[in-house]
Amino acid sequence: MNFPKKLIAVLALLPGLAFANEGGFALDKAPERASLSSLQNGAKLFVNYCLNCHQAASMRYNRLKDLGLSEDEIRNNLLFSGEKVGDMMTTALRAADAKAWFGAVPPDLSVIARAKASSAGSGGDYLYTYLRSFYKDDTRPTGWNNMVVPNVAMPHVMWQLQGIRTVKMVEEEDPHDHSKKVHSFAGYEQVTPGTMTAAEFDTATADLVGYLEWMAEPTQGTRKRLGVWVLLFLAGFAMLTWRLNASYWKEVK
Amino acid sequence: MAAFKETKLPADAPAADKALGWIDDRFPLSKLWNDQWGKYYAPKNFNFWYIFGSLAMLVLVLQIVTGIFLTMHYKPDAGMAFGSVEYIMREVPWGWLVRYMHSTGASAFFIIVYLHMTRGLLYGSYRKPRELIWLFGFAIFLCLMAEAFFGYLLPWGQMSYWGAQVIVNLFGAIPFVGDTLSLWIRGDYVVSDATLNRFFAFHVIAIPLVLLGLVAAHLIALHEVGSSNPDGIEVKDNLGPDGHPVDSIPSHPYYTVHDLFGVSVFLVIFSAVVFFAPEMGGYFLEYNNFIPADSLKTPSHIAPTWYFTPFYSVLRATTADFMYVLMAAVAGYVVFIWLKSRLAFKTKAIIAVVALLMIVGMQILEAKFWGVVLFGSSVMILAGLPWLDHSPVKSIRYRPDWHKYVYLVFGLSFVTLGYLGTQLPTPAFTMVSQLCTLLYFSFFLLMPWWSTMGSFKPVPNRVTFHPH
Numbered sequence: 093m094n095f096p097k098k099l100i101a102v103l104a105l106l107p108g109l110a111f112a113n114e115g116g117f118a119l120d121k122a123p124e125r126a127s128l129s130s131l132q133n134g135a136k137l138f139v140n141y142c143l144n145c146h147q148a149a150s151m152r153y154n155r156l157k158d159l160g161l162s163e164d165e166i167r168n169n170l171l172f173s174g175e176k177v178g179d180m181m182t183t184a185l186r187a188a189d190a191k192a193w194f195g196a197v198p199p200d201l202s203v204i205a206r207a208k209a210s211s212a213g214s215g216g217d218y219l220y221t222y223l224r225s226f227y228k229d230d231t232r233p234t235g236w237n238n239m240v241v242p243n244v245a246m247p248h249v250m251w252q253l254q255g256i257r258t259v260k261m262v263e264e265e266d267p268h269d270h271s272k273k274v275h276s277f278a279g280y281e282q283v284t285p286g287t288m289t290a291a292e293f294d295t296a297t298a299d300l301v302g303y304l305e306w307m308a309e310p311t312q313g314t315r316k317r318l319g320v321w322v323l324l325f326l327a328g329f330a331m332l333t334w335r336l337n338a339s340y341w342k343e344v345k
Numbered sequence: 346m347a348a349f350k351e352t353k354l355p356a357d358a359p360a361a362d363k364a365l366g367w368i369d370d371r372f373p374l375s376k377l378w379n380d381q382w383g384k385y386y387a388p389k390n391f392n393f394w395y396i397f398g399s400l401a402m403l404v405l406v407l408q409i410v411t412g413i414f415l416t417m418h419y420k421p422d423a424g425m426a427f428g429s430v431e432y433i434m435r436e437v438p439w440g441w442l443v444r445y446m447h448s449t450g451a452s453a454f455f456i457i458v459y460l461h462m463t464r465g466l467l468y469g470s471y472r473k474p475r476e477l478i479w480l481f482g483f484a485i486f487l488c489l490m491a492e493a494f495f496g497y498l499l500p501w502g503q504m505s506y507w508g509a510q511v512i513v514n515l516f517g518a519i520p521f522v523g524d525t526l527s528l529w530i531r532g533d534y535v536v537s538d539a540t541l542n543r544f545f546a547f548h549v550i551a552i553p554l555v556l557l558g559l560v561a562a563h564l565i566a567l568h569e570v571g572s573s574n575p576d577g578i579e580v581k582d583n584l585g586p587d588g589h590p591v592d593s594i595p596s597h598p599y600y601t602v603h604d605l606f607g608v609s610v611f612l613v614i615f616s617a618v619v620f621f622a623p624e625m626g627g628y629f630l631e632y633n634n635f636i637p638a639d640s641l642k643t644p645s646h647i648a649p650t651w652y653f654t655p656f657y658s659v660l661r662a663t664t665a666d667f668m669y670v671l672m673a674a675v676a677g678y679v680v681f682i683w684l685k686s687r688l689a690f691k692t693k694a695i696i697a698v699v700a701l702l703m704i705v706g707m708q709i710l711e712a713k714f715w716g717v718v719l720f721g722s723s724v725m726i727l728a729g730l731p732w733l734d735h736s737p738v739k740s741i742r743y744r745p746d747w748h749k750y751v752y753l754v755f756g757l758s759f760v761t762l763g764y765l766g767t768q769l770p771t772p773a774f775t776m777v778s779q780l781c782t783l784l785y786f787s788f789f790l791l792m793p794w795w796s797t798m799g800s801f802k803p804v805p806n807r808v809t810f811h812p813h
Contacts (some may be wrong), residue, residue, distance in 0.1 A: 150431035202431060207635035209627065285403055308635075311441040313435070315647070319620025326616055330609040337606040341813045343388055 117239050117277075121211035122220035123294075125302035126159045134303025135159060137296060139170045139181075141249045142201060145190065148181040149309055150202035158310055196245040197235075205301070205308040215308070220301045224294065227259045227280060231275070239277060254293045255286030355480035381568060387592035387600060388574035390808040394468070395575075396607035398460035402496075404454045405560065405609060409553060411447040419499065421545035423538035427637040451493055452629045453615055454654035462727070466752065469577050469739030474570045476731035481563040483728045488556050490653070497650060498541060502634030507647045509544070510536045515660075520712045535640060553793060558688040577739025578807050583806065592808040628767075646769055654766025655759050659723045659772055659785070662778040664714035671715065672704050674783065678790060685794060692721040719782070726789045733789055736796040738804055745799030751788065758784040 095279035135156055138148075154177045156166050163177050171177065173184060176310040187197045205215040212218070222240040226248035229237035232272070239259070248254070255279040288296060306312070352366035369375050379385075418437050420429040433440035462482075465471050498509045512532050517523040532539030571581055571590075580590035594600075624630040628651045631645055649657050663671075679700040683693055707715060719744035738744060741752065758781040765778045 150428060150435060152436075155435065203635040204626075207632060209624075209632040215632070243626060309434070309441075313442065315445075315620055315623075319616065322616050322620060323613065326609065326613045330606070330613055333602070333606040333609045337602045341600045342592055344599060345812050 116212060117221070117225070119217045119221045119240075120224075122214070122301050122305075125184075125295075125298045130162075130299045131159045131306055132161060132174060133296070133304050134299040134301070134306075135161075135170065137250075137300040137301050138201075140170070143183055144249075145183060145185050145194075145246075146198045146201045147183040148202045148307060149200055151181045151310075153177050153179055153181060155310055158313075159306070194245045198246065201304065201307070203308045205305040216301050216305045220297060221302055223250070223297045223300065224254070225259050227252075228283065250293075250297075251286070253286050253288045253296060254290075255282055257282050258283040276284045283345035350358055352789070377420060381564070382601075383595065383597045383598045385568060386589045386590055387572045387596050388580050388590070388808055389599075389662075390574050390576065390592070390596045390810045391572075391600070391603075392575050394460070394464035396604065396611075397457050397464060399604045399607065400611050401454070401461055402560070403611070404457060405556070408447060408450045408454065410801050411450065412444050412549065412553075414443045415447055416549055421499065421542055423501060423638075426499060430500050442619070445619045448630055449619050449623060450500060450623070451496065451617060451627075452536055452650075452652065453618075454489065454612075456494070458486060460650075463756075464533060466730075467741045468573060468575050469572045469734065469736070469741075471731045472573075472577075472734065475573060475729065478563060478566045478730055480728060481559055481566055482691050485556065485559045485563060486727070487724070488552050490617045490682045492548060492552045492556065492651065493650065495544040495552065498536070498544045498632055499548065501541065501638045502631075503636045503638055503642070504631045504634040504643050504647070506536055506638035506640070507644055507724075508649055509540065511647055512649070513540075515717050515720070518717045520710065520714065532755060537640075541636070573739065574808055575740060578804060578806070578808065580808065592810070615659060648767055651763065651767060653761040654764070656723050656766075657719055658762035658766040658778045659782050660720040661766070662717045662720050662782045663780075664775060665712045667779050668707050668712050668715060670783070671719075672707050675703055675707075681791075723782075723785065726786070729789065730792075733792040734796050735793050736801075738801050740804075742809075743802040743804050745801060748796075749800060751795060754784060755788040758788075 125131070151167055152177065153171065156170070157163065161170075167177050175182075183198075185198070186205065190197050205219060208218040209216040210218070213221075220238070225239040226236050227239070228235065231237075232243065234245070234278060236244075236248040236251070237248075238244045238246075238248075260278040260281055261275045262278045263273045264276045266274045282290075286293065309315075350370070352370055354363055354366055365375065415433065418433045418440065420426055430444070430494060433444055435441075437443075465479065465482070468730045494509075494512065498505045503555060513527055513536065516530060517527040519526060528534065530540075531537070532543055547798065573581065574592075580592045583591050585591040618625060618629070631650070648654070670785075679697055682688070682696055686693070688696075736748075741749060762778055765774050765781075768774055
C-alpha cells in the first residue's frame, strides 16, 4: 500500500484503537472481603498453604495483631517451624532448590497484590482469578496448568479444597481467518470433587485474596480513616484563608 | 566601609524591637525581608496562573523535608533497597505517610512546573528584560528532570531498573564516545549496585544543592526587574508619588494571604491524592515497580514516568521512515529561512552548511541517534523562546484571536505526545506521534514568523483589574 493510502487507512481506524486491549484471560472481580474474620481466615490460609514455598519477607507475624489476633493466638495457630512472633514471614525453601525443583523461584508475596494490578483489573482481581484457574494437565511436570498464567511452574496448592478439574476446549473457526481453526476455552469440568463446594472455594479464595491485599499495605485502613479528618480540616482551613484573602483584597482598588 | 552604626532605642522599647535592631545592625534581615517580600511591589492583577511559582517552592521544601526522613531509613544497596522501602511503609512510625508525600510530591512538582511554564508562554513572561529568569527556570527544569530520573531508580523495582537501563543506554547512541560515556554514568556494564549508589548521591545532595542555588538565582533575577503580569505591560512605566508603580501592591500582606489561600487549595488536592489515591491508577506509583528489580526479566512494556512521556514519544516517533520526513523538513526550513528571514548572508550560509551536514548525517547515522537528538532538542528548544518570540505584544490577551488556536494546537500536541508515551507503540500511534512531533517543533521553529502575523489589539496603559 502506498503511503497516502496507508495514512488514510490508519487515521480511519484510529477510533477503533480505543477498544483494543492486550489480550489475555478475562479477570473475574474479587469479592469485597474486608471483615476481620475474613481477613483472619485469609491469614490462616496464607500461612498454611502459601508459606511452604513463598515468603513474605516484609511482613512481620505480630503485625497480624492489626487483624484482631492476640500474640498468643498467632503463636499457637500460625507459627509452625520455630519462628518467634516478631519474626518476618520467611520460608525454609531455599531459592536455589526452588529453581531446581520447580524451574522458577516463587516470588515474594509481600506486595504481590499491588504488583499484579493492570488495566485488566486490580491486583486482587488478578490473584482471585489466578487461584481459581488451575486445571489438570498431565503434560506439565507438576500435573497442573493455569488459564491466567499458561505453563506456570506453581502447582495447584489448594487442590484438595477445590477438587480436580480439567478444561473443556472447543475447536472454533478463527474469527480473523475463516480457513483456520483455533482452540477456545469453554469452561472447566469437575473430575473429582474437593472438600469444598465451588461457592465455598470461591469464598475461601476471596478471603485469601483479601488478606493478600491487606498484607500489601497494612496501613491502608489508617490512611483512609485519617484522610477523612485531614480533608475535613483542610476544607475548613481553605474556607478561612479564602475569607481572609477576600477581606484584605477589599482594600485594593 | 561605613563606621558601625548602632541602633539606639528608648530603654522602655519592647525586647523584640531591641533584638531585631541588634540583628539588623549586623545582618540585613529586615532589608532582605522587605526587598524580597514585605515591600516587594508586585502587579495587582495576578490571576490563577500566578500561584504556581509559590506552589513550586512549597513542593520543593516538601520534597526536601520528606526526603530527609526517608534517607534516615532507606538503604541504597541493590540487595536491601526494595526491602527498606517496605520497612519504611510498615515499620517506621508514619513512614507510609512520608513515602506517599514524597511520591505524590514528585508528580505534583511536575504538574505545577508544567502549569508554571504554561503561564510563561501565555503571558510572555520570558520576554525582555526577563530572559535570564526564563533561562534559570529552564536550568531548574533540567535539574528537576535529572532529580526525578535519579530518584526513580532508588526503590529498585522492575520499572526503576529497566527505565534507568533504557535511558542510560540512550547515551550509547552518541557516536564514538557513547559506550564509554554510558559505562562512566552507570559505573558498570549494566545498571547495578554501583549505579544505585551514585544515583543516590546525585538525588540526595548533588542535584538538590544545584536546585537550591538555581531557585535563588531565579528569584533574584525576578526581583531585579520586577514581576510581569497577565496584561504583559511594564508596570514600572507608571510610577506613583510614593515611587512605586501605581498598578502594584506590596506582597505583604496582599500576596501573603493570596498565596496562603492558593496553598490551602493545593493542600486539599494533594491530601486527597496522598490519603485516597497515592498510586493514581499506576501513574504516580507504577504497578510494575512493586516487583523487585530482576536483571534477567525484561518487562513487556517499559515506559518512563508520566512526566517524561511527551519527550519519550518524540524519541519513539523517530523511526527510519521518519528520517525522510525530517530530511525534507530540514531542507524546507532552510529554504524558508533563505526566502523569508532578514538574517545576514553569512548567517544564512552557515545555516545552509549546517543543514546540509545534518541531512548527510541523517543518511549515515541510524535513526536511533537522531531519536536521541530530537529527544534532547524537544527539551532544549524551550530555552530559545525569548529569542524566537517576535510578537509586538507580550500577553496572549492582545494577540490576534487566531494565535490562541496556535497555542491550543501546541498544547494538544504536547498532551497527545504525553498520552502516546504511556501506550505501547502501534503503527497508528507512531504516525500520530510523528505528526505531533512536527507540530511541536514547528510551533517553536516557525515562531519568528507567525508571532508577528495578524492584527494585534491595542495594549492598555494600565492593568486590567476589577476590585474584588
